[in-house]
Amino acid sequence: MSNAHAGAAQPLSALRSGPLRGRARVPGDKSISHRAMIFGLLSVGRTTIEGLLEGDDVLRTAAACRALGATIERTGEGAWTVHGVGIGGLREPDGVLDFGNAGTGSRLMMGVVGGHPVTATFDGDASLRKRPMRRILDPLEMMGAEVIAQAEGGRCPITLRGAADPLPITYRTPVASAQIKSAVLLAGLNAPGRTTVIETEASRDHTEKMLAYFGATVRVSPEGEGGRRIELEGRPELRPAPVVVPADPSSAAFPMVAALIVEGSDIVLEGVMLNPLRTGLLTTLREMGASIEVLERRVEGGEEVADLRLRASALKGVDVPAGRAPSMIDEYPILAVAASFAEGETRMRGLHELRVKESDRLQAVADGLAAAGVDHAIEGDDLVVRGKGGHVPGGGLVATHLDHRIAMSFLVMGLATRAPMQVDDARMIETSFPIFVELMRGLGAEFA
Ligand SMILES: O=C(O)C1=C[C@@H](OP(=O)(O)O)[C@@H](O)[C@H](O)C1
Numbered sequence: 001m002s003n004a005h006a007g008a009a010q011p012l013s014a015l016r017s018g019p020l021r022g023r024a025r026v027p028g029d030k031s032i033s034h035r036a037m038i039f040g041l042l043s044v045g046r047t048t049i050e051g052l053l054e055g056d057d058v059l060r061t062a063a064a065c066r067a068l069g070a071t072i073e074r075t076g077e078g079a080w081t082v083h084g085v086g087i088g089g090l091r092e093p094d095g096v097l098d099f100g101n102a103g104t105g106s107r108l109m110m111g112v113v114g115g116h117p118v119t120a121t122f123d124g125d126a127s128l129r130k131r132p133m134r135r136i137l138d139p140l141e142m143m144g145a146e147v148i149a150q151a152e153g154g155r156c157p158i159t160l161r162g163a164a165d166p167l168p169i170t171y172r173t174p175v176a177s178a179q180i181k182s183a184v185l186l187a188g189l190n191a192p193g194r195t196t197v198i199e200t201e202a203s204r205d206h207t208e209k210m211l212a213y214f215g216a217t218v219r220v221s222p223e224g225e226g227g228r229r230i231e232l233e234g235r236p237e238l239r240p241a242p243v244v245v246p247a248d249p250s251s252a253a254f255p256m257v258a259a260l261i262v263e264g265s266d267i268v269l270e271g272v273m274l275n276p277l278r279t280g281l282l283t284t285l286r287e288m289g290a291s292i293e294v295l296e297r298r299v300e301g302g303e304e305v306a307d308l309r310l311r312a313s314a315l316k317g318v319d320v321p322a323g324r325a326p327s328m329i330d331e332y333p334i335l336a337v338a339a340s341f342a343e344g345e346t347r348m349r350g351l352h353e354l355r356v357k358e359s360d361r362l363q364a365v366a367d368g369l370a371a372a373g374v375d376h377a378i379e380g381d382d383l384v385v386r387g388k389g390g391h392v393p394g395g396g397l398v399a400t401h402l403d404h405r406i407a408m409s410f411l412v413m414g415l416a417t418r419a420p421m422q423v424d425d426a427r428m429i430e431t432s433f434p435i436f437v438e439l440m441r442g443l444g445a446e447f448a
């Protein structure tokens with residue numbers, strides 16, 4: 001068992017801290033790290049990865065890629081090599097593929113298995129077992145995969161028999177989801193002909209970019225207002241390619257908001273990825289009046305990155321449109337923390353997808369805000385936070401429900417509340433940001 005899932009719950013408290021100062025680099029992007037392993041598996045030969053996120057979620061994907069035939073080695077800190085078997089070359093795994101807490105890993109790998117003549121069982125922790133998988137199984141069944149076993153409502157554990165000859169399909173995703181899009185495209189890699197995914201709202205595009213980078217023919221064109229059509233020619237020969245993983249903007253979000261709310265702070269976060277489909281939080285924080293300077297813009301691993309300088313700022317409440325959700329979907333819990341320290345009302349619209357993350361994040365955030373004494377409401381799919389300009393009582397205990405982002409968000413909050421904030425279990429932080437506590441302490445944060 002991994003650290004994240006071993007032993008008993010580990011409570012942790014954050015204490016009101018002095019100004020945060022210094023420079024730091026958060027670990028590699030989780031989305032790109034999962035995909036680097038998967039593209040390594042599906043290429044014939046040796047793929048090298050630098051800056052891999054060595055979090056539990058990604059290590060589970062690596063283990064699954066091994067079980068399907070890849071040889072994977074760690075050669076240094078964040079440095080890995082994958083000897084892949086190529087499209088069509090997968091081996092049937094011996095045991096259950098245990099994805100722990102990882103929605104992305106399990107769903108993308110269902111796509112891989114769904115397009116190959118192998119049978120595999122997918123499982124995970126109590127959080128993953130609650131997450132809806134029909135959204136992935138439906139299109140895979142259209143392509144010819146069969147669900148041999150599933151828990152109620154299309155949940156894990158799921159046994160999937162992949163299609164020997166997957167049908168190329170045209171699929172319109174029912175919700176903006178890079179995981180659904182990616183599962184269909186990955187299954188489509190082994191289909192003879194063109195697989196098309198249409199999304200009404202653009203979701204993160206790492207799969208499309210990496211498909212092209214590894215040598216597949218993929219065409220991306222605009223669809224309606226803000227949507228996209230992705231067309232993939234099946235059965236390419238993927239060529240191994242070196243992957244450099246930029247720093248994860250979803251992890252950077254935590255020190256970023258910490259610096260904005262802890263008085264007197266001034267920090268620099270190095271090499272943060274600025275892929276435009278991931279920068280919704282930056283846009284929102286700027287609208288709130290955050291002092292964010294973008295320094296040294298450059299390109300790393302095919303993505304634009306920059307150093308970000310953040311200084312403590314007087315924030316004001318804003319209205320966050322629903323259309324922005326795909327570009328900041330994992331950042332709402334920490335945005336709710338920033339909003340708690342703002343003056344006035346922040347309304348975050350269209351958050352229905354938060355109900356099906358590692359926890360029901362809409363409810364978990366609302367409960368955490370209640371524990372901290374923050375005035376808030378859930379109105380339909382909207383979260384409303386009424387801040388009082390920097391005065392947040394704190395002093396509460398937050399239930400994290402096996403959700404790393406709930407844990408990190410309320411620990412960041414506690415660095416600036418009057419009384420400490422405690423989370424009931426910090427173990428899941430290991431899934432996406434294993435050095436969170438150490439990195440934050442390095443900037444001056446106090447935890448006990
Ligand atoms: O494709 C990905 O890497 C991810 C997609 C998003 O999920 P959805 O596809 O469910 O929106 C996001 O929440 C998750 O953390 C990572």
Ligand SMILES: C=C(OP(=O)(O)O)C(=O)O
Nearest residue numbers: 101102103104105330357
């Ligand atoms: C939703 C998340 O991840 P996943 O879906 O991969 O579990 C997340 O990291 O916030």
